[in-house]
Amino acid sequence: MSHEELRELASAYALGALDPGDRQRFEAHLAGCAECQAEVRSFRPVVDALAHTVDSRQPSAQLRARVLSVGSTRPAKGSRAATVLPWFLATAAAIALAALTPYTVQLRNRTRELAAAVRDLSARLADTDRQLVAARVEVSLLAAPDVRRVDLRGQSAAPQAGARAYYSRSRGVYFVASDLPHPMIAVVRSSSPTCRPACRIPMCSRSRSNPLAG
Amino acid sequence: MKRFDRPLMETPLSDGDALTATVRGDGTGLATLYDRYSRVVYSLALRIVQIEAEAEDVVQEVFAQMFRQAERYDNRRGSVSSWLLTIARTRAIDHVRARKRLPDSRFGREPEAAAENVPDPRANQESQTLTDEQVQRVRRALGDLPAEQRKALELAYYDGLSQSEIAERLKEPLGTVKSRIRAAMMRLRDSLELDKRMREPQAR
Numbered sequence: 001m002s003h004e005e006l007r008e009l010a011s012a013y014a015l016g017a018l019d020p021g022d023r024q025r026f027e028a029h030l031a032g033c034a035e036c037q038a039e040v041r042s043f044r045p046v047v048d049a050l051a052h053t054v055d056s057r058q059p060s061a062q063l064r065a066r067v068l069s070v071g072s073t074r075p076a077k078g079s080r081a082a083t084v085l086p087w088f089l090a091t092a093a094a095i096a097l098a099a100l101t102p103y104t105v106q107l108r109n110r111t112r113e114l115a116a117a118v119r120d121l122s123a124r125l126a127d128t129d130r131q132l133v134a135a136r137v138e139v140s141l142l143a144a145p146d147v148r149r150v151d152l153r154g155q156s157a158a159p160q161a162g163a164r165a166y167y168s169r170s171r172g173v174y175f176v177a178s179d180l181p182h183p184m185i186a187v188v189r190s191s192s193p194t195c196r197p198a199c200r201i202p203m204c205s206r207s208r209s210n211p212l213a214g
Numbered sequence: 215m216k217r218f219d220r221p222l223m224e225t226p227l228s229d230g231d232a233l234t235a236t237v238r239g240d241g242t243g244l245a246t247l248y249d250r251y252s253r254v255v256y257s258l259a260l261r262i263v264q265i266e267a268e269a270e271d272v273v274q275e276v277f278a279q280m281f282r283q284a285e286r287y288d289n290r291r292g293s294v295s296s297w298l299l300t301i302a303r304t305r306a307i308d309h310v311r312a313r314k315r316l317p318d319s320r321f322g323r324e325p326e327a328a329a330e331n332v333p334d335p336r337a338n339q340e341s342q343t344l345t346d347e348q349v350q351r352v353r354r355a356l357g358d359l360p361a362e363q364r365k366a367l368e369l370a371y372y373d374g375l376s377q378s379e380i381a382e383r384l385k386e387p388l389g390t391v392k393s394r395i396r397a398a399m400m401r402l403r404d405s406l407e408l409d410k411r412m413r414e415p416q417a418r
Contacts, residue, residue: 011399012377012392017370019378044292046402049344049352050371051258051299059256063270067248067277068241104268105313 001025007036014043137172144168154179229294237284248277251295255302262306262372272309276302293343307374348406355405363398366391 009026012018018026030036141147147168154161163177227235227246235243252273259272279301287297356364362384369380377395381388 008392008396011396011403012370015367015370015395015399017375017377017380017395019376022377043399043403044296045344045348045406046352046399047371048293048296048299049349049402049406050356051303052254052344052349053353053356054257054261056253057257057260059252059270059273063256063273064248064252066270067252067274068245 001029003029003033003036006033007039010036010039011043011046014040014047016047138174141168141171141174142166144171146170152177230289233280233284233287233294236281244277244281247280247294247298251298252277254295255298258299258302259306262303263309268309269306272302272306275305279305295343303371303374307372311374351405352402355402359398359401363394363401366394367398370395 006026006029009018009022013023013026013030026036030040147166150165150167152163152165154163158180161177161179163175165176166174227243229247229250232243232246232250236247237243255276256269256273259276260266260269263269263272276298280298287294291297292300356367359367366380366384369375369383370377375383377391378388380386380395381391384391
C-alpha cells in the first residue's frame with residue numbers, strides 16, 4: 001500500500017472502523033509518518049463531537065452514590081498490591097456482567113409478564129374487596145338494633161313477585177326481591193343522605209324460596 | 215467563550231487537577247469529574263445499549279476504569295472527556311456485543327486504542343475542548359449527510375462495526391462503504407475547520 005492509500009485509512013482508523021488487517025498495516029505505517037499522525041489527530045475532534053450529538057439524558061441520582069463509593073476505597077498512590085485487587089475484582093465483575101446480560105434480557109421479559117399478571121390479580125382483588133364491603137354493610141344492617149322488617153307483596157304488574165325490606169334508620173335499607181318478571185327494574189331509595197341502601201335482587205330467580213324467610 | 219465540556223457552574227478544579235486529585239485518593243476529584251461528565255457518558259451509553267439500567271452499568275464501569283487508570287492518563291493523547299467518551303463507547307459496544315453473543319469489539323480491552331494512540335506533543339486540554347458551537351456544527355453536518363453516508367457512519371460509531379461488517383450488513387461492496395465513511399468523516403471535519411477559521415482572527 002502506498003502512503004496515499006494508507007493516508008485514506010486515517011478517518012476510519014480514528015473512528016475505530018478498520019478491519020484488523022488494514023489496522024495493522026496502517027499502524028505499522030503510522031508510527032513513522034508524521035503526516036498520517038496529523039491526519040488521525042485531525043479526525044479526533046470529529047469522533048469526540050459525535051459523542052456529544054446524541055440526545056442528552058440524565059442518569060438516576062442513585063447512580064452517583066454507586067459510582068462515588070468506588071472513590072472512597074482508593075489506596076494511596078504506590079501501594080501496588082492494594083490497587084491490583086480492586087482492579088481484579090472489577091474485571092471479574094465485568095466478566096460476570098457480560099455473561100449475565102442475555103439472561104438479564106430474558107429476566108426483563110419475564111418481569112414484564114409477571115407485572116401484567118399482578119395487575120390482573122390486583123383488579124380481581126379490588127373487585128372481591130368491593131363485594132366484601134357490600135356483604136359487611138348487609139350484615140351490619142341486618143344486625144342493627146333498630147332494624148325493621150317490611151314484607152312487600154307483588155302488585156298487578158307482577159303479582160307473583162315477593163319482596164322483603166329491612167330498614168334501619170341509622171344503617172340504611174336492605175332489600176330482597178324474588179320472582180320479579182324479567183326485565184324489571186327495582187329502584188331502592190334511601191331517604192337519609194347518610195345511609196346508603198344495600199340491595200340484592202335475584203332478578204331471574206324462579207324460586208319462591210326467600211333466603212331470608214323464616 | 216462557553217465551553218461545551220464545562221456544563222457546570224464555576225468549579226475550582228480543572229479536569230487534569232480533578233484527575234490528579236483522584237490519583238491522590240481525594241474523593242472530590244472523582245465527584246467533580248462525575249458531575250461534569252456523567253450526563254454525556256450516560257447519554258452516549260444509552261444511545262448505544264438502548265436500555266437504561268445497562269447504560270447506568272456502563273457509566274459505573276467507565277468511572278471505575280478511569281479511577282483505576284487515572285495514573286496512566288496522558289493529556290497529550292486527548293482531553294479527559296475524550297478519554298472518558300472513548301471508554302464509554304468501547305464499553306457500551308462490548309455490552310451490546312455480549313448480549314448478542316458476539317466477540318468483543320476490535321478495540322480490544324484497551325480503550326486507548328485507535329484515535330487515542332497518537333499523542334500530540336503540542337496539545338493541551340484547552341485546545342482539545344470542543345465548544346457548544348462546534349458540536350452544533352457537527353450535529354448539523356451529520357443531519358445534512360446523504361442518508362447512506364450517515365448510515366455507514368452510525369453503524370461504525372454506535373454499533374462498533376468494522377468496514378467489512380458494515381458492507382456485509384448493508385449488502386454493499388466494501389469499497390463503497392470505505393468511501394462513504396471517508397466522505398462522511400471529511401464532511402464532519404470540514405464543519406469543524408470552518409468554525410476554526412472563523413474563530414482564529416478573534417482568538418489571535
